[in-house]
Each structure stands twice: as structure tokens, then as C-alpha cells.
Amino acid sequence: MTILLEAYNLHRAFEKTVAVHHVDLTLSKGEIVALLGPNGAGKSTTMRMLTALLEPTRGSVTYLSHRIPEQIVEAKRQFGYVADQPMIMPYLTGWEYIQFVAGLYGCSADEIKKRATPLIERFALTEAIHKKATGYSHGMQQKLALIAQLAHDPRVLLADEPTVGLDPGSASEMQAIFREYAQDGNAILLSTHLLDMAQHLATRIVMMTRGRIVASGTPEELTQGGARSLESVFFQRTGEVTL
Numbered sequence: 317m318t319i320l321l322e323a324y325n326l327h328r329a330f331e332k333t334v335a336v337h338h339v340d341l342t343l344s345k346g347e348i349v350a351l352l353g354p355n356g357a358g359k360s361t362t363m364r365m366l367t368a369l370l371e372p373t374r375g376s377v378t379y380l381s382h383r384i385p386e387q388i389v390e391a392k393r394q395f396g397y398v399a400d401q402p403m404i405m406p407y408l409t410g411w412e413y414i415q416f417v418a419g420l421y422g423c424s425a426d427e428i429k430k431r432a433t434p435l436i437e438r439f440a441l442t443e444a445i446h447k448k449a450t451g452y453s454h455g456m457q458q459k460l461a462l463i464a465q466l467a468h469d470p471r472v473l474l475a476d477e478p479t480v481g482l483d484p485g486s487a488s489e490m491q492a493i494f495r496e497y498a499q500d501g502n503a504i505l506l507s508t509h510l511l512d513m514a515q516h517l518a519t520r521i522v523m524m525t526r527g528r529i530v531a532s533g534t535p536e537e538l539t540q541g542g543a544r545s546l547e548s549v550f551f552q553r554t555g556e557v558t559l
């Protein structure tokens with residue numbers, strides 16, 4: 317399997333709090349990896365280090381042999397990132413926002429249009445796309461952020477809680493888009509609290525708690541072929557108690 321993203325020995329401390337302890341993680345072509353963990357487990361800190369938004373205390377991140385920070389520009393071309401709070405710029409319409417973000421990666425207007433138009437239609441944003449994006453609902457902004465990140469055709473997509481705020485139809489469409497994107501030879505890492513979505517969408521599940529990876533495997537492996545619920549495995553591995 318071709319490895320698209322490799323994180324080695326990632327470690328991050330904030331003064332006395334160690335948020336992430338020596339995490340190793342790879343993403344290979346075709347994989348959809350769900351990162352699960354209780355609040356404060358270190359998922360967002362890991363995501364932010366993988367997307368070069370946060371400098372690790374130790375460790376390295378490499379996209380297709382482009383290492384951060386030495387080859388940051390080449391590395392950044394390889395991935396798209398959808399944050400949990402979409403950062404939509406004032407004044408821009410949805411269409412201008414997509415053009416602006418994908419344009420930063422050197423894509424032509426024609427390429428962007430070709431990639432973005434079908435996604436805009438699938439997410440039912442055709443009517444809204446020429447209106448100011450600051451007037452969009454949270455879910456509409458989340459969909460717009462995903463389209464903008466896919467419009468530059470990255471090999472890896474990282475998404476923090478991507479379906480939060482989406483209506484059921486849009487959440488289902490987003491999952492279908494994720495599957496097709498992975499089947500096209502790309503890879504996805506998504507952090508989520510939705511165990512059901514992780515079980516049905518992910519090809520591999522990684523569980524974190526207190527900054528460490530405590531489990532990694534396919535949904536079938538972790539649930540022992542369905543003999544256990546993913547919820548019970550999650551509680552056992554992460555030390556969370558059921559109330």
C-alpha cells in the first residue's frame with residue numbers, strides 16, 4: 317500500500333500538559349481512518365500538527381516524502397483540511413471563496429469549476445453559491461469549506477468533526493463523497509465522536525486517550541467480527557465509563 321501521510325513520534329506539550337505522547341500514524345491510499353477519543357484526548361492537537369497549524373514539540377510529519385517543515389509548501393499542496401469551525405471570509409460569496417482557496421494552490425479557474433460544480437450540486441448549494449457566505453448556516457459553511465478543500469485536488473483530506481451541524485441528507489452525501497474520494501486513491505483522516513458513522517464509514521479506526529493511541533484496527537477487528545459493540549470497545553480501551 318502506498319503511504320500518503322506518515323507521522324512519526326509526534327509529541328506536543330503545553331507547559332505542563334502533555335496533549336500528545338509519541339504518536340505514530342500512517343495513512344495509505346484508499347484508507348478512511350476515523351480518529352476517536354473522549355474530550356481532551358488529543359485529537360485536535362494531533363490534527364493541528366498534521367496540518368502544520370501547530371509545531372510539534374518532537375516528531376515529524378511527511379506527505380508523500382515531503383517533510384514538514386523543510387518542504388512545507390510541497391507538503392501543503394498534498395492535503396486539504398476542514399476545521400471543526402469553518403473559517404469563511406467576510407465579503408466573499410461561496411463561489412469566490414472556493415476560487416480564492418483553490419487559487420492559493422495554483423489551480424486554474426477552469427480546473428476549480430470542473431471539480432467544484434458537481435460538489436456544489438450534490439450539496440444543494442447551487443442557489444446560494446453566488447451569495448455572501450457569511451450569511452450561510454453553519455452546515456452550509458461546513459459544506460462550502462469541504463468543497464473548497466477538495467477543489468485543489470489534494471491526495472489527503474483531514475477533517476475535524478466534518479458532519480457536525482449537517483442535516484441527515486447532507487451528512488449522508490458527505491459520507492458518499494468521502495468514500496468516492498478514497499476509492500479514487502486518496503486518503504482521509506477524520507476525527508469524530510460519532511461511533512456509528514466511524515463503524516460504517518471508516519476502513520480503520522484509531523482510538524486515543526490522554527494523548528496516546530490505545531487501539532487501531534478495522535471496525536471488524538476491533539469489534540471481533542461484530543461480537544462486541546464499538547461503543548463497549550471504546551469505553552474499555554479509552555477508560556471512559558458508561559453512565
Ligand SMILES: Nc1ncnc2c1ncn2[C@@H]1O[C@H](COP(=O)(O)OP(=O)(O)OP(=O)(O)O)[C@@H](O)[C@H]1O
Binds near residue numbers: 330353355356362
Ligand atoms: N493551546 C492550548 N493550551 C493549553 N492546553 C491545550 C491547548 N490546546 C489543547 N490543550 C490541552 O491538550 C489536551 C488535548 O486537547 P485536544 O483539544 O487536542 O483534545 P480533543 O481530543 O480534540 O478534545 P475534544 O474532543 O474535546 O475536541 C487537553 O488537555 C487540552 O486542554
